[in-house]
Amino acid sequence: MANIKETIPFSFEEIYSDLVKRMTKKGYDAPYEGSNLAQLITLLSYSISSLNFNTAVNINENILELARKRKNIIQDARMLSYEPKVKVSYMYKIYFKTKVSGSYIIPRWTKIKINNIEFLYCDDDYIFQSTKAGDIFSIVVKQGQVETSDENKVLNYVLNEKDYIDIPYDDVEEDGIRVSATFYTDDGIFVNNKLLTKRNLSSMDKNDNYDYNFFRKDDLKTSNARIFFKMNGLGTPFPKGTAVKVDVIRTKGKEGNPGDIKDITSDIKNIEFISSGINAPILLQVGNNGESDQSIKENAPLFLNAASRVVTSYDYKAVAQSHNAVDRALIWGGEDEFPVTLGNLYYSFTPERAQDKFEIYSLEGYDDDNEEIWKKEGNSNDTSVISEKFHYKLADYADSDLRFLRENEFFSNTVIDGVIQNKGVCDILDMYKLPALKTNIRNPVYVYCDLYVNIKKYPYGTPSFKTRQEIFEAIQEYFKKIQGFEAKYYNSNLIRTLDNILGTNNGVEIYPKFRILLKKENIAKTIEKNEEFSNVNCFIKSFYVNNSLNVTLYLSGNSHKDDEVSLFFNQKLNGSKEWYSKVTEEDRKSGVKIYSFPVNYNVENISVDYQSYDGLTEAKGKDVLLYNFKNKKLFYEGIFNQESTELTIILPRFVKYNDEITIKGIFEGNEYSLTKIIIKDEDLEKGFVKYIDLKRTEFAGIVGAENYKIEYTSNPNSQNPQKLYGELATSLQDANELTQNQDNIFSNNSLNEVFYNYKQDRENVSVKVWLADYVKTNDIIEIEVNDKHSKVLITDNMIQERSFEYTIKIDPLKVVSYTYKGQDSSIKIYPIELKEANTIKDVDDDSLAIENKTLHNFLEHNATTTYDGIFGFKENVSITFLTKYYNKFDVRNLFKNFDDNAVISIRTTPEMKIQYSYPYISSFYPTKKETYNINVDVELNGELYSKNINVFITDGNRDVLNKEGKGGYFVYLDLPVEGIYNGNNLIIDRLPKFQHISKGKTSSKMIKPDFTIDETSIKKILPYIVSLEDLDNINIQKLEYVQFPIVETTYSDNEFKKEDNKNTVGTYTIFNDRKPYIRIKLLKSLELPLEDELNGDDEFIIFDVEYPTSNINFIRNSFLKLREVNFDSVNDLTERKILKLQESK
Secondary structure, three states: OHHHHHHOOOOHHHHHHHHHHHHHHOOOOOOOOOOHHHHHHHHHHHHHHHHHHHHHHHHHOOOOOOOOOHHHHHHHHHOOOOOOOOOEOOEEEEEEEEOOOEEEEEOOOEEEEEOOEEEEEOOOOEEEEEOOOOOEEEEEEEEOEEEOOOOOHHHEEEOOOOOEEEOOOOOEEEEEEEEEEEEEOOOOEEEEEEEOEEEOHHHOOOOOOOOOEEEEOOOOOOOOOEEEOEEOOEEOOOOOOOEEEEEEEEOOHHHHOOOOOOOEEEOOOOEEEEOOHHHOOEEEEOOEOOOOHHHHHHHHHHHHHHOOOOOOHHHHHHHHOOOOOEEEEEEEEHHHOOOOOOOEEEEEEEEOOOOOOEEEEEEEEEOOOOOEEEEEEEEOOOHHHHHHOOEEEEOOOOOHHHHOOOHHHHOOOOEEOOEEOOOOHHHHHHOOOOOOOEEEEOOOEEEEEEEEEEEOOOOOOOOHHHHHHHHHHHHHHHHHHHOEEOOEEEHHHHHHHHHHHHOOOOOEEEEEEEEEEEOHHHEOEEEEEOHHHHHHOEEEEEEEEOOEEEEEEEOOOOOOOOOEEEEEEEEEEOOEEEEEEEOOHHHHHHOEEEEEEEOOOOOOOEEEEEEOOOOOOEEEOEEOOOOOOOOOOEEEEEEEOOOOEEEEEEOOOOOOOOOEEEEEEEEOOEEEEEEEEEOOHHHHHHOEEEEEEOOOOOOOOOOOOOEEEEEEEEOOOOOOOEEEEEEEOOOHHHHHHHHHHHHOOOOOOOOOOOEEEEEEOOOEEEEEEEOOOOOOOOOEEEEEEOOEEEEEEOOHHHHHHOEEEEEEEOOOOOEEEEEEEOOOOOOOEEEHHHOOOEEEEEOOOOOOHHHHOOOEEEEOOOOOOOOOOOOEEOOOOOEEEEOOOEEEEEHHHHEEOOOOOOEEEEEOOHHHOOEEEOOEEEEEOOOOOEEEEEEEEEEEOOEEEEEEEEEEEEOOOOOHHHHOOOOOEEEEEOOOOOOOEEOOEEOHHHOOEEEEEEEOOOOEEEEEEOOOOOOOOHHHHOOOOOOOHHHHHOOHHHOOEEEEEEEEEEEOOOOOOOEEEEEEEEEEEEEOOOOOEEEEEEOOOOOOOOOOHHHOOOOOEEEEEEOOOOEEEOOOOEEEEEEEEEEEOOOOOOHHHHHHHHHHO
């Protein structure tokens, strides 16, 4: 009711009290419960409060944050242009090997069972050749059950007035809808089974082309899938009567997990699926049951703010959290790092599949080391052990698969026809972010909270186990609200929440312990190109050059001579769609193999057939044989001037792409070639070509051709090219009319048969059809060009014109698939787009700045000699030292032709802070810029030389943190709310404690920061070197940072008394610049012990984190999560445990 009260403030009690007061003031007997008026007031109060309640509920359901019903939550989210995620299937890439050689086909919707769960092959029919038994291939399968329009009549629709159709299933997979439409266009063109493309509602742009697309927006009432063909003015308004066929995949979502794969079966003959080993199935996508109500409430407002672009970190977060694999996201920029790393983005994501399941343990006693012994009893929903519930523990809290995204959820390495399939979250973000920004991965650092709850007094009359269960559930609900990135934990708020359950007369004490989990996944990572992937595989690239398809194959570094390459085409080459070659020694050495295939843009076959609307009459159209060149000409206009001639040649219909026109000039009876024009698409589009002859020939002066000869060659590169010649027309208009008459051979004559001709460019064939007298409206003309069929519905306009023109797109020769067979069976061929595939790699350099503190500025002796060989001072010589550096300068560099017999003396004063000891003058870590003048005297062979030398101490312009590598483990902590400074001084006791302790039978280990400040450490913890005496004069919080080493100490006993070894393994740095925070960095080489046998074989390490109080803000990728709740009755919480908790604080 708390939410309702925010909107409607009047409850039954408040209304009753208000009415009693009003009636009493007027002198009525309202206060008496037995009175008639009191009964009337009760009735009115109940009615009004009921109305208030219903009004409040309705108002709340229109506010996203307060809504409770899922359909209202979705409706409210849609008001913010956010479409919630729906069910997603598990997807695997599975491998199989053939049992015999030959041709194979795997049709779409082939069923494959993985551990007896049904999966589907969903792509186009997969046709491949196996050259021998044992060849290995792969396909991608998706969990689900297919419902096709061929088998299920309910999935066949006819569109009337609506722009959408409803699919009668509520379990349709996110991308599990295949839609095709059959219709007539406004021009009467018949379109058969046009496949439509799904578009994303979240990225609609009015400038995009949405023809033949559909959008998915599920029905609110039924949750059934609903698809729209037009939305917000975008899309294709299909005509009335359009026939729509839909195939859908129904998914089990999260429940479709096959688990550990042991068995893969199908009805495909002569193949064997591989379930283990190097070619074991690869999980590409994890199934889920759609977006939760709470997730919708969080993501919808963020997505509205992003507005289809990413600029701020909140924009990135909104886009990232729209991905099916992502539950929570946090992104920050390099400007928030120290030192600032502009141009960098840092991503941290938690997976959608992570589910919190708590298990129950009971305390059996203590071992010899006084450690608790716990026994697992069941899960938090197990009522059989309810009386023993007093220790709840999060199951699988260290399971990497539940806590971190998989690599293929960051990036997809699947590209089909140059399009990325199953995009990862970084693929999606790359669509929005600037390309120059570098991506870094900082996986979430889980900060687990373990609560020790002491119920001082249980409520009277309530079983203690029931109270503990209520307390645990209340703690769970509290953490659901606060846990996540950038969480805030205040112990007093939790206690206040639990007091509401126990009542004011009962008490509860809570001792929180915070523990940080670190795993290998927490090592800093960056996105790099996958060099290893590129080196061991082949990559293919194809492109067109004039009349050729060029294919470049970049060979693997493991390729061998005589390895076999097979290319499969969409058209036949020399009678076969397969082309085969072997790798030569030259290919292997060069690393590349180049092929070139002729592309025939000519029409191979064409037919035009007539069918009456009732289907009773059929006839074949006749080609008017425009490619018979007899009596055909090219007509042109010539404009003759004194200094030039301009020729405009009109192109008839039979002229094609890549045909040639040669223009010759006739001089004194001799022909000279002036130019050759190769016909291009733009020429065909214009319908003419031009040539200007400037009359400058090999003859001297300005000479004009007496006449011109136009020669046209069709198919110049074929074995039988055909030629015809041009004819000069009287004008440009005349040339056009002569050409049109030649093309339109039938003019307006009456016809008793259907005739056609065609013209073509490189990609299209335009067919002109002349209609016979018997052709009527609604009859059909079917046109076939190179095996592509189209139907044209005859309209009244076509009958009136007695002809029409129709264009068909030609598919040029292209490579559709490829195989590689060689000595190394692991080599595959991939599209060139994958050569630059992204991979997530650990950052290698994890060096610590604490180890590089002593920086040197040394200049050793570099002898200078001159031709005269005379000893003396160099001209314009000086010495330059740097602040915050150890500086040394060999004074022999001050001289030319130095003689080792020279005796050098230098006079300095203590104020100069420089020292001289032959041959060096030095300065140890000067702190400020200064200039000194020193006198240098030299005695050589009885002669005295003297000179004043300037010593400049300039700014070192360096930050020691720049020497710290970007690799390793990073943990970010906020400063305590109590502060860590007192005036100029740092209060060490207020710094958050960070330590790991592990005990063995004979030795122990402790990792923690060393906060010691003495004469030695003071030289390393600040940005520059100071003495212990100088510390009192320095305002530490004005420095850029303060840095302490994190030390791993090994003890040769388990009592931490016999120190055996000590190593620096990290840094604990307090940054004071901009927004202060603490950054902990640990080396990659940090050993991760097996911390907890309850969590399997994963390696990880736990650090205890302790603040001065239990009021803590968590920052950056620190992710707060509840891990344990420990209950003790008032008698069972022993003094030993209380002391142990208090001592740790």
